[in-house]
Amino acid sequence: MAQINKLALRREKQAKSNMVLDFDELNVLKQVDNMYSDIDKQVRKKLKELWIDRFLEMMAYLLAESFIKAIPDDDTIDELAELHMYDLLDKPNEVTHYTYAHEVLRKRDKAKEAILSVPTKAQKQLMLDKHLRYYLQQTAWYGDFTSQDAEITSYDEAKVEQVQRHEQKDERVCATCKAADGEIYDVDKIPPLPHLACRRYFTPIKK
Numbered sequence: 001m002a003q004i005n006k007l008a009l010r011r012e013k014q015a016k017s018n019m020v021l022d023f024d025e026l027n028v029l030k031q032v033d034n035m036y037s038d039i040d041k042q043v044r045k046k047l048k049e050l051w052i053d054r055f056l057e058m059m060a061y062l063l064a065e066s067f068i069k070a071i072p073d074d075d076t077i078d079e080l081a082e083l084h085m086y087d088l089l090d091k092p093n094e095v096t097h098y099t100y101a102h103e104v105l106r107k108r109d110k111a112k113e114a115i116l117s118v119p120t121k122a123q124k125q126l127m128l129d130k131h132l133r134y135y136l137q138q139t140a141w142y143g144d145f146t147s148q149d150a151e152i153t154s155y156d157e158a159k160v161e162q163v164q165r166h167e168q169k170d171e172r173v174c175a176t177c178k179a180a181d182g183e184i185y186d187v188d189k190i191p192p193l194p195h196l197a198c199r200r201y202f203t204p205i206k207k
Contacts, residue, residue, distance in 0.1 A: 028112075028115060028116070029112055029116075032112050036107075036135070044085065044089065047089070047139075048082070050146050050150075051147075052077055055077060055153060056077070059071045059072070062158045062160070065204070065206075067158045067160060067204060080153060084153060088100065088146060089142070093145065094192040094193075095141075095145070095196060096141065096196070107131060107134055107135050110131060111127065111131035114130070141197070144197065148201075151202065152187065155202070162185065162204075163184070163203060164183070164202060164205055165201075166181060166203065167180070
């Protein structure tokens with residue numbers, strides 16, 4: 001299962017957390033705005049990198065299995081990544097039922113409300129850390145979406161017609177996913193993820 005580099009994000013959070021909350025209300029609000037903006041840029045960059053890495057990994061596999069004769073050039077891959085990241089981050093998501101970009105702003109505003117609701121710097125710091133953890137959880141979910149989107153896109157680009165679904169064989173698999181193990185889908189009819197942190201994956205079917 002693909003994951004974003006949470007450690008890097010936490011380091012970003014720690015570095016910025018230590019410099020805020022010492023000033024008046026307007027400065028606190030401005031600094032929280034800047035912090036969320038900076039982290040959002042970092043997340044978007046990392047998600048795009050994740051998409052490209054996963055797409056290239058899948059294309060290398062499809063090349064080795066003779067589904068394709070060549071891997072697309074870098075410009076084509078970058079254009080695909082930009083297009084798909086826009087769809088993932090700036091349009092409503094079928095699993096979360098919200099738009100990532102809008103949710104970042106909502107989480108930022110909730111953090112500001114929480115920070116201003118407590119009197120001391122230590123309490124404000126706790127509130128900031130708490131709300132940034134919510135944001136980091138969101139980035140992990142979108143890392144999963146990004147990885148799966150790149151996987152499915154690779155099949156589409158390779159003109160694969162059908163794929164077979166597979167589930168992890170452990171006790172963490174839910175009943176819905178366990179029942180779907182082995183199902184075959186047309187690439188353009190793969191259903192959305194049934195829930196957050198779903199670990200399903202697909203293999204292409206040769207005609």
